Amino acid sequence: MLTLSDLPLRDDLRGKEPYGAPQLAVDVALNVNENSHPVPPTVVDAVRRAVDAQLRGLNRYPDREFTRLRELLLTYVQDFSSRQSGDGSTPADFLTADWLWAANGSNEVLSHILQAFGGPGRTALGFVPSYSMHPLITQSTGARWIAVDRGEDFSLSAETAAAAVREHQPDVVFLCTPNNPTGGGLPAEVIEAVLHASTGIVIVDEAYAEFARPGYTTAVHLLRENPRLVVSRTMSKAFAFAGVRLGYAIAHPAVTDALRLVRLPYHLSALTQAAACAALEHTPVLLDNVEALIAERDRMVTALTELGFDVAETDANFVLFGGVSDTRLLWQRLLDAGVLIRDIGIPGHLRVNAGTTEETTAFIEAISVIVAAHP
Numbered sequence: 001m002l003t004l005s006d007l008p009l010r011d012d013l014r015g016k017e018p019y020g021a022p023q024l025a026v027d028v029a030l031n032v033n034e035n036s037h038p039v040p041p042t043v044v045d046a047v048r049r050a051v052d053a054q055l056r057g058l059n060r061y062p063d064r065e066f067t068r069l070r071e072l073l074l075t076y077v078q079d080f081s082s083r084q085s086g087d088g089s090t091p092a093d094f095l096t097a098d099w100l101w102a103a104n105g106s107n108e109v110l111s112h113i114l115q116a117f118g119g120p121g122r123t124a125l126g127f128v129p130s131y132s133m134h135p136l137i138t139q140s141t142g143a144r145w146i147a148v149d150r151g152e153d154f155s156l157s158a159e160t161a162a163a164a165v166r167e168h169q170p171d172v173v174f175l176c177t178p179n180n181p182t183g184g185g186l187p188a189e190v191i192e193a194v195l196h197a198s199t200g201i202v203i204v205d206e207a208y209a210e211f212a213r214p215g216y217t218t219a220v221h222l223l224r225e226n227p228r229l230v231v232s233r234t235m236s237k238a239f240a241f242a243g244v245r246l247g248y249a250i251a252h253p254a255v256t257d258a259l260r261l262v263r264l265p266y267h268l269s270a271l272t273q274a275a276a277c278a279a280l281e282h283t284p285v286l287l288d289n290v291e292a293l294i295a296e297r298d299r300m301v302t303a304l305t306e307l308g309f310d311v312a313e314t315d316a317n318f319v320l321f322g323g324v325s326d327t328r329l330l331w332q333r334l335l336d337a338g339v340l341i342r343d344i345g346i347p348g349h350l351r352v353n354a355g356t357t358e359e360t361t362a363f364i365e366a367i368s369v370i371v372a373a374h375p
């Protein structure tokens with residue numbers, strides 16, 4: 001049997017494991033931080049019409065610069081920033097469509113950034129535990145990954161972050177806020193300290209920004225003064241659009257221009273662009289479930305705390321809980337009860353994402369029964 005080791009694979013890829021969250025057919029899937037709510041019927045109709053309008057024209061390549069999508073993403077980012085400012089100001093009014101970038105999921109956005117600013121002989125630094133794809137994307141471009149540990153409680157101070165950046169002088173820094181898998185957001189001063197200490201690109205991965213508690217601030221307003229900052233976002237979580245694969249970034253037009261050097265021509269299909277544009281035209285309907293998911297997340301936090309677990313602070317649509325004596329066993333027992341959650345490899349910890357009310361109840365009931373039977 002031919003195996004990987006028989007192939008002329010790049011030396012730096014030997015022994016690496018691909019991303020591998022289990023995809024299992026279960027009743028209650030709460031393992032990959034998706035939005036549990038199906039796309040609402042009005043949006044389904046709009047997407048169907050938009051996709052349908054493209055079908056005869058599929059003999060042609062799509063708009064390489066995804067012009068309309070950029071405009072709609074711009075409007076969303078500006079609205080989100082104004083809502084967050086809380087005082088009616090429009091802190092992102094300096095942005096124009098050429099500050100927007102998009103790709104097939106924010107994973108591809110991150111890959112474009114690392115292809116342009118990472119690569120052989122370069123380094124990227126992140127604060128772990130964090131999103132497992134950051135090192136994989138870094139290494140796939142031939143760059144070296146530098147992992148710096150967060151504190152005991154998974155916090156990250158401005159001093160620790162800036163000191164690590166000054167010591168290693170990486171070409172790229174990853175900050176993830178709210179952080180996957182721990183859940184908490186970063187104070188603005190950490191991002192500012194890293195920007196100050198760094199001479200490279202600073203990526204702020206805000207995949208879960210819409211779920212953050214009051215007080216969280218997006219890094220978008222820092223873009224005006226910081227041309228090496230890239231804020232990355234996705235429609236996979238709050239927008240309930242993971243299946244479409246649409247991620248985006250906001251960065252100085254010189255940075256988005258650099259990304260055009262590495263993207264494959266016509267990387268966003270006409271169908272993807274049409275579906276994403278139709279969805280963005282229905283943003284309020286799509287985001288309607290965000291509040292419900294936040295309520296379910298908070299219900300999980302309360303229930304897990306009452307069961308005696310150590311629950312991490314969360315600004316995301318998921319909860320990390322510690323104090324698990326045997327992670328593999330609890331994970332399996334939940335799976336046997338039809339509930340799939342995630343073992344992300346942090347000793348004593350498991351992660352579960354908020355579901356619909358029924359799914360959240362199923363999880364809470366299942367774990368309560370397990371804890372009662374095996375105290």
Ligand code: PMP
Pocket residue numbers: 032033104105106107108131176179180205207233234235236242245246247
């Ligand atoms: N960033 C973070 C922090 C994530 O957790 C994820 C998805 N799990 C992504 C980026 C990638 O999401 P997508 O490619 O679906 O946009």
